[in-house]
Amino acid sequence: MSSRSDPDLSGKVAAVTGATRGAGRAIAVELGAAGATVFVGGRTTRTRQSEVGRSETIEDTADLVTKAGGKGIAVRCDFTDPSDVDAFAVRIDKLDIFVNNAWGGENLVEWGKFWEHDLGKQLHMWRNGIETHLVALHRLMPLVIRSDAGLVVEVTDGEDGEPYFVNLTYDAVKNSVRRFGEVLAKDLKDFPNVTAVAATPGFLRSEQMLETFGVTEANWRDAIEKVPDYALSETPHYLGRGIAHLAADQDRKRFAGQCLSSWRLKREYGFTDLDGSQPDWGRWWDDVVKPRMAGQTVDADPENYR
Numbered sequence: 001m002s003s004r005s006d007p008d009l010s011g012k013v014a015a016v017t018g019a020t021r022g023a024g025r026a027i028a029v030e031l032g033a034a035g036a037t038v039f040v041g042g043r044t045t046r047t048r049q050s051e052v053g054r055s056e057t058i059e060d061t062a063d064l065v066t067k068a069g070g071k072g073i074a075v076r077c078d079f080t081d082p083s084d085v086d087a088f089a090v091r092i093d094k095l096d097i098f099v100n101n102a103w104g105g106e107n108l109v110e111w112g113k114f115w116e117h118d119l120g121k122q123l124h125m126w127r128n129g130i131e132t133h134l135v136a137l138h139r140l141m142p143l144v145i146r147s148d149a150g151l152v153v154e155v156t157d158g159e160d161g162e163p164y165f166v167n168l169t170y171d172a173v174k175n176s177v178r179r180f181g182e183v184l185a186k187d188l189k190d191f192p193n194v195t196a197v198a199a200t201p202g203f204l205r206s207e208q209m210l211e212t213f214g215v216t217e218a219n220w221r222d223a224i225e226k227v228p229d230y231a232l233s234e235t236p237h238y239l240g241r242g243i244a245h246l247a248a249d250q251d252r253k254r255f256a257g258q259c260l261s262s263w264r265l266k267r268e269y270g271f272t273d274l275d276g277s278q279p280d281w282g283r284w285w286d287d288v289v290k291p292r293m294a295g296q297t298v299d300a301d302p303e304n305y306r
Contacts, residue, residue, distance in 0.1 A: 007248030009070075010035035013094050014247075017041045017079050017136050018102035021056035022206040023155055023236040027099050028061055030240030032070025034248060036097065040065065041077040041088055043104070048076070052106050056207065079132035085139040095143035097247050100180075101155040102132035106208055114168035122169040129173035133180060150194035151247050154181040155239075156259070157200055159285050178259050185257030195252050198259040201239040202281025203232055231302035232284045238262045238273040245269040277306040 014031045018024040020042035028038045042058040043050035058074040065072030077088040079102045108125040110117045133154065144150040156177040158165045165171040181198025188194050205220055213223035213230065224231045242265030246252050249269075263282040265271075272278050284305045288298045 007034040007244045009097070009244065009248055012036045012096040012247070013039070013092065014097035014099065015039040015041065015088075015092060015095055015140060016099040016101060017077070017132065018104065018155075019061050020044050020050075020058050021054060021061075022103075022208065023201055023204065023239055024099070024101040024103075025056065025061045025064070026236030026240040027101065027155070027243050028072065028240075029064045029068050030237055030244045031097060031099075031247065032065030032072060033068035034244045035070055036247075037071040037073065038062075038065045039088070039092055040072055040074045041079065041102075043076065043078050045074070045076050050104065052104060054106075054207070079136050080127060082135050082139065085135050089139045089143060092140075092143055094147060095140060096147045096149065097151045097153075098136075098140050098144050099153045099155060099243065100133050100136050100177075101153075102128070102136065104128035104132070109166060109170055111167060117167065117169075125169050126173060130176055133177060137180070137184070145188075145191050145194055148193055149250070150191075151252065152181075152184055152188075152194065152196040153243055153246075154178070154184070154196070154198040155200070156181075156198050159200075159261075159282070181259060182257045188256075192253070195256050197246070197252075197255050197257065199239060199243060199246075199261070199265075200259060201236065201262045202234050202279060203229060205233045205235050209233075228302075229284070229289065232279050232281050232305055234262060234279045234281070235274050238266070238271075238279070241271045241273075242266060242269065245271060279306045 014036045016024050016028040019028045019040040028040050031038050040058045040062045044057050046057050046059050062072030062074035075088050075091055078084045108121045154177050157174045178198045181196055184196035188196055215223045239262040242262050261282055263280045266278050288300050291298045
């Protein structure tokens with residue numbers, strides 16, 4: 001079992017794509033809390049909003065990183081544009097931690113059968129969710145392999161092995177990103193100084209999800225009446241703390257090519273979410289959700305899984 005002390009990333013340099021909000025923002029902040037300098041990449045600035053149309057900005061994220069104890073550097077970047085990513089990369093002299101989290105599909109997700117959806121939206125989701133990762137990898141990996149102890153994290157979504165997730169395009173995007181972490185580990189066989197993994201959160205209390213359920217972080221439990229599984233939800237900082245611990249783990253190579261969930265990282269490193277709880281979505285999924293999907297009646301207390 002690895003050390004459960006607070007991670008120390010002093011002197012480390014990180015880059016987080018898609019860091020304007022959600023998991024990307026929280027990961028950047030938690031890396032900063034561990035002492036890292038974090039380059040915060042995204043499209044929405046205080047003077048220019050992305051197509052997503054939300055108010056969160058990369059400057060706000062950078063400020064939060066600095067407030068947490070690190071150094072946040074905001075760099076506006078469209079990760080589908082290689083020239084933008086070139087301009088992002090040139091700002092970085094060294095790169096120890098690369099978190100590939102770009103998404104930008106918030107307004108593009110439709111539930112149900114693929115052929116009944118707007119094709120333009122589905123192709124746009126693919127571009128935002130896949131091309132961003134490929135472009136960023138192509139431009140930033142040459143920086144990571146120079147690190148004495150580099151880490152690449154491909155951030156995805158969903159339970160590993162879940163049979164069907166939202167719709168065809170979303171499922172394909174998130175499973176492709178999961179696969180990126182596995183294949184990168186193979187590509188890095190000649191670079192023992194660099195570890196590549198994928199990472200996934202549980203049921204998130206991101207800004208968008210809270211708004212979708214009509215609640216805030218202060219009263220999020222009010223959503224449980226409509227969505228009982230939300231009792232096992234977690235803040236984006238939960239995964240962020242797991243990634244910070246992973247980045248500080250000198251023996252992290254043992255995880256190369258794997259998809260690490262927030263709950264698995266919690267079991268490994270013993271950290272808590274912001275409220276001091278330790279939600280274990282994986283156990284809840286196995287003990288409650290899967291049996292329920294199979295038509296079984298399950299009576300379980302969510303608090304026993306937090």
